[in-house]
Amino acid sequence: xxxxxxxxxxxxxSLSNLWRLTITALVILLLWQAIVVCFEMPxxxxxxxxxxxxxxxxxYQLLLSHSLITMSEIVLGLLLGLLMGLLFALQMLLFKxxxxxxxxxxxxxxxxxxxxxxxxxxLWFGYGMTSKVIMAALIIFFPVTTTCFDGLxxxxxxxxxxxxxxxxxxxxxxWHIRLPAxxxxxxSGIRVAAxxxxxxxxVGEWVGSSGGLGYLMLQANARMQIAxxxxxLFILALFSIALYYFTDLLxxxxxxxxxxxxxx
Amino acid sequence: MxxxxxxxxxxxxxxxxxxxxxxxxNLNLPAAKWTCLLGPxxxxxxxxxxxxxxxxxxxxxxxxxxxxxxxxxxxxxxxYMAQQDLLLPWLNVLDNVCLKAKLLTGKVSAGEQHKxxxxxxxxxxxxxxxxxxxxxxxxxxxxxxxxRTLMQDTPIVLMDEPFSALDAVxxxxxxxxxxxxxxxxxxxxxxxxxxxxLRLSDQLYLFSADQQLLPLPLPDSLPPRAVDAQLGQYQQSxxxxxxxxxx
Ligand SMILES: Nc1ncnc2c1ncn2[C@@H]1O[C@H](COP(=O)(O)OP(=O)(O)OP(=O)(O)O)[C@@H](O)[C@H]1O
Ligand SMILES: [Mg+2]
Numbered sequence: 001x002x003x004x005x006x007x008x009x010x011x012x013x014s015l016s017n018l019w020r021l022t023i024t025a026l027v028i029l030l031l032w033q034a035i036v037v038c039f040e041m042p043x044x045x046x047x048x049x050x051x052x053x054x055x056x057x058x059x060y061q062l063l064l065s066h067s068l069i070t071m072s073e074i075v076l077g078l079l080l081g082l083l084m085g086l087l088f089a090l091q092m093l094l095f096k097x098x099x100x101x102x103x104x105x106x107x108x109x110x111x112x113x114x115x116x117x118x119x120x121x122x123l124w125f126g127y128g129m130t131s132k133v134i135m136a137a138l139i140i141f142f143p144v145t146t147t148c149f150d151g152l153x154x155x156x157x158x159x160x161x162x163x164x165x166x167x168x169x170x171x172x173x174x175w176h177i178r179l180p181a182x183x184x185x186x187x188s189g190i191r192v193a194a195x196x197x198x199x200x201x202x203v204g205e206w207v208g209s210s211g212g213l214g215y216l217m218l219q220a221n222a223r224m225q226i227a228x229x230x231x232x233l234f235i236l237a238l239f240s241i242a243l244y245y246f247t248d249l250l251x252x253x254x255x256x257x258x259x260x261x262x263x264x
Numbered sequence: 265m266x267x268x269x270x271x272x273x274x275x276x277x278x279x280x281x282x283x284x285x286x287x288x289x290n291l292n293l294p295a296a297k298w299t300c301l302l303g304p305x306x307x308x309x310x311x312x313x314x315x316x317x318x319x320x321x322x323x324x325x326x327x328x329x330x331x332x333x334x335x336x337x338x339x340x341x342x343x344y345m346a347q348q349d350l351l352l353p354w355l356n357v358l359d360n361v362c363l364k365a366k367l368l369t370g371k372v373s374a375g376e377q378h379k380x381x382x383x384x385x386x387x388x389x390x391x392x393x394x395x396x397x398x399x400x401x402x403x404x405x406x407x408x409x410x411x412r413t414l415m416q417d418t419p420i421v422l423m424d425e426p427f428s429a430l431d432a433v434x435x436x437x438x439x440x441x442x443x444x445x446x447x448x449x450x451x452x453x454x455x456x457x458x459x460x461x462l463r464l465s466d467q468l469y470l471f472s473a474d475q476q477l478l479p480l481p482l483p484d485s486l487p488p489r490a491v492d493a494q495l496g497q498y499q500q501s502x503x504x505x506x507x508x509x510x511x
């Protein structure tokens with residue numbers, strides 16, 4: 001009984017979320033139109049929403065092919081960054097002597113602005129997708145590694161005591177206790193990563209590329225085709241929002257116990 | 265088979281602490297009996313229990329000997345119940361009860377699952393095998409923790425205020441239940457509650473302020489004792505003693 005109420009509650013929640021999102025989007029569109037009309041904006045400064053929609057429909061094939069490039073870069077970068085962060089955190093946890101050497105490396109990786117690395121990445125990995133994937137992976141490396149490491153390090157001591165009295169070895173303890181206990185903390189890192197990864201990919205495209213939404217925006221800008229630029233921007237924003245909500249949903253499904261703890 | 269445990273000349277000083285938490289402490293846990301330890305907060309009860317459980321790491325200064333009556337080491341022959349139930353929130357009740365098998369072999373056999381179900385039934389917990397711990401009440405969670413302890417099936421059980429978070433009725437019921445299902449095991453129970461100690465002890469010590477263990481008298485009846493007039497009198501005199509000892 002209680003379970004049913006809970007489920008309808010979450011369903012109602014996500015429905016009202018959808019509503020809120022729609023209303024927010026509508027308000028933004030209206031404001032946009034209002035600004036164009038009131039301030040008599042020329043279309044090469046701020047195109048009206050309808051013109052952008054026209055472009056979205058008119059050049060949808062071009063937009064689609066470039067979107068696919070950028071989306072692949074983002075998703076691959078996200079996966080690569082997660083994998084790197086996870087492995088790095090595990091290393092620091094398991095090999096204590098290494099930690100003292102790796103921790104400064106980690107902090108340095110954050111101190112050097114990833115944007116400054118972009119030209120070098122282009123030089124090393126070319127103008128194709130690889131450099132953008134690496135760019136996105138680098139930009140999320142720090143939040144993923146630190147949240148993962150913190151999660152692994154601060155396992156509730158009682159759980160470890162229990163495992164110890166049961167005679168569990170280090171690896172089983174890691175797999176059955178430390179890793180699952182770290183998941184809620186790691187999840188917040190992954191959420192941040194999902195938001196930040198698109199920035200890495202697009203900046204990479206701006207610095208040098210032959211495809212992708214960032215490339216498209218630069219091209220359109222150079223030719224003063226501002227409506228095309230807005231169309232690309234619109235798709236990028238939509239994808240980033242969708243990526244965040246998808247990640248959030250996935251994490252909530254995979255870590256059902258976390259939400260319930262938060263409810264207490 | 266029941267075994268007794270002898271702790272001799274146990275001393276512990278935490279790293280960075282100005283003085284020893286306890287020194288030269290001796291404690292005998294008779295086979296298949298309940299030994300209870302009472303004492304004020306911070307006197308070192310949990311530390312003593314953790315020392316017995318091998319949970320104090322070598323960065324602290326500790327010494328002393330633990331010997332079992334059968335001459336074997338105490339390692340891997342204790343189970344441990346804490347004030348928090350320590351149920352893993354990502355495992356359902358059945359998997360929590362079978363945690364030891366999972367940690368030792370990586371999987372849980374059908375036979376073990378069957379045994380766990382029987383234990384849960386014995387503790388009045390049938391039908392919640394697939395629930396997550398968050399869906400249970402405090403009393404149920406502590407009973408699941410008791411089932412997990414029974415599933416570990418060790419001759420020695422160490423308990424650190426396992427019932428203190430429960431309400432009076434649930435605590436009373438769980439004390440009776442624990443006394444019944446842990447029969448034949450050598451138990452060390454740490455508690456804040458004089459009544460709990462008097463109900464369950466075969467042997468009762470008070471941790472005094474000068475870090476010695478003071479034996480206390482108990483009613484003649486066998487545990488788990490009812491809370492009757494006689495127990496009330498013992499409780500009264502015990503409370504007075506604790507007041508004197510701890511100011
Ligand atoms: N890991 C630790 N490192 C340093 N000091 C500690 C540590 N654990 C406990 N202590 C100190 O040792 C003393 C005894 O603590 P302990 O937890 O054993 O007391 P206790 O009798 O169990 O108290 P309570 O009844 O409140 O649970 C306390 O002064 C405490 O501050
Ligand atoms: Mg304690």
